[in-house]
Amino acid sequence: MKVDYLPLRQGIEVSAVTMTDSLVVASPWLSAVIGGAVLAALIASALLLRVRAKHRRSEAAAVARCRGMVAEALVVRQRVAGKIDSDTYQQLMNDLAAGRRP
Numbered sequence: 001m002k003v004d005y006l007p008l009r010q011g012i013e014v015s016a017v018t019m020t021d022s023l024v025v026a027s028p029w030l031s032a033v034i035g036g037a038v039l040a041a042l043i044a045s046a047l048l049l050r051v052r053a054k055h056r057r058s059e060a061a062a063v064a065r066c067r068g069m070v071a072e073a074l075v076v077r078q079r080v081a082g083k084i085d086s087d088t089y090q091q092l093m094n095d096l097a098a099g100r101r102p
Contacts, residue, residue: 008048015028068096072093072096075089075092
């Protein structure tokens with residue numbers, strides 16, 4: 001590894017670290033800024049994925065609750081209309097409470 005001085009503008013030189021004759025970085029501050037930006041982007045994307053996964057789980061739970069409420073409303077409607085007797089109604093409600101669909 002060697003340090004070269006590269007002309008940036010007329011009369012201004014910038015040191016650059018080279019390895020095997022290829023430019024690695026022109027300024028340590030530039031590499032720190034780029035590294036910080038990449039790290040911030042990585043952390044932000046990981047947090048965003050976590051939030052999205054949590055949101056999907058809550059949406060799935062809401063849909064499941066909605067389906068359960070619709071099924072319960074249908075059972076109640078059948079009972080009020082007199083299409084099912086009280087024993088059948090009790091059994092269907094127990095099935096819904098246990099998480100089974102009637």
